[in-house]
Amino acid sequence: MDGKRLQAFWNQEVKSLLAVYRQFETLLPNSKTAGAEHRGEDGRYVETLLRSYLQKYLPKDLEVLTGFILRPAVKLGDNNRSRSKMKDLHTTQLDIIIYDSGTYPVFQRMVDTVIVPPEGVIAVLSVKKTLRDTEIQAECNALLEASQACRCDEVSPECRRRGPFLALVATASDLADKQKPKEENVFEKLQTLYGSGSVFDDMIGFVGDLSGWHVFKARPPARITSSNKVAKYMYVELDDDELHQGFQYILSGILSVYYDKTRSGVKRPGYTAFASKPASMIGKIAFTSLR
Template structure:
């Protein structure tokens, strides 16, 4: 006899997955510490280790038709290309990679479902640069007939040198400053260029509603701003962080594959996010603006 799934069990499973990521992240640092035991003596390899943990988490939780890799995006029509992306989620059934080498790929923009930058520690001083580079990926992958990719910045921990209050204030203010400035360019900004998630796995989430509600259209002018919210530790914060990543990618997959019904997620009761700003947008998505950038890295 079939039984109704217990929502609390699903929440517990995702909570445990995120806790496992936190428990495992520092293994490399403990095996290969620097001289004063404050961080790894091999920062590059530690970076690959922390990226691999998030990548494997996504592989376990996304449709098997999607691939999770590292690599580059190349628009063969315009000659525009991205920098190397820590985690690149693409759909080879839409367009096979142009090149595969080891665990890395070079893919076309139309195959990209998501791009994630991974850091061990989320710090305010590097945030603006990371956000602008991710935004450039959204601009490169923009298409008039399909939602833009899911863009996220994920850190394992908040800056330990700042109090929680100061950390949140610095991250929130920097985020709004970056995207307000981008929205004030002559060409303004599309929703597909806005980073949807900034996450610290030990207890912080910033969420922008970059993906329009289903049925509102991709290129319509039904909304003028993208609201931004944030939240901190709570009864279900680990679960919320896991769902933020999986749902952000899954919703785009299901939007592109309407024959596949998207799943529902357990409620986030007790995990309220606070509104704090909104980013003005020109449209939901649009083709990349490549006239002055042919043959160069995606514009920032």
């Protein structure tokens, strides 16, 4: 099997990403603990670093942003009023939103911080400098809520558009339970969060530390039956020459949503909202054809 060039290329890129962060630690060290002096800036630097690396390799129509998803209860498409009995809904602030701004509009933008409608969301990532045991469930729950907010169409589940790729990404990890393998620790938290009635797309696709390991969700077969209607989570421990796998998996997950055939039928998003104010007709002019 070939592909060695790409494996070597992505391995160098991941090592470069991790090395750039270590330079940040070197220039602004914490005198008492590992990491940089200011923990808040430490985390934001990792987030900015990952965003910059992702942006380099994604199609130009995809922007790597941060901010909120707003799903307004307004008319969609030509005259779709399926949200008319709902309420406006928004997410908490999300570390990374991969957004198709080549196709869909944005409500508000302040540099890279945005408020966007759900139709253009391709992926949502939570980013941690160091992934800790106590953070996994809360972060996965925030991603679950973001995925549910992105459920834009009201057709049957089999005909819905594929949901965004979800990931919890770190550059280091410190999982507290030393008596239990990290993969079991992570999986138990996912089991607690996702019940038997879960939607596959709402379940996180990647949890991992780019410097050494990750848990990922395998796609189900094309034909779903009662016997294979399960989300299979897999675990990979990485050697130094295998660090490319985590970053490649994230890129593949983003692109698999972007190019998925269920997302090819572009429909007008819910973007405007008029008050119920009657308008009076002032006249009529005949035309010969619609187009």
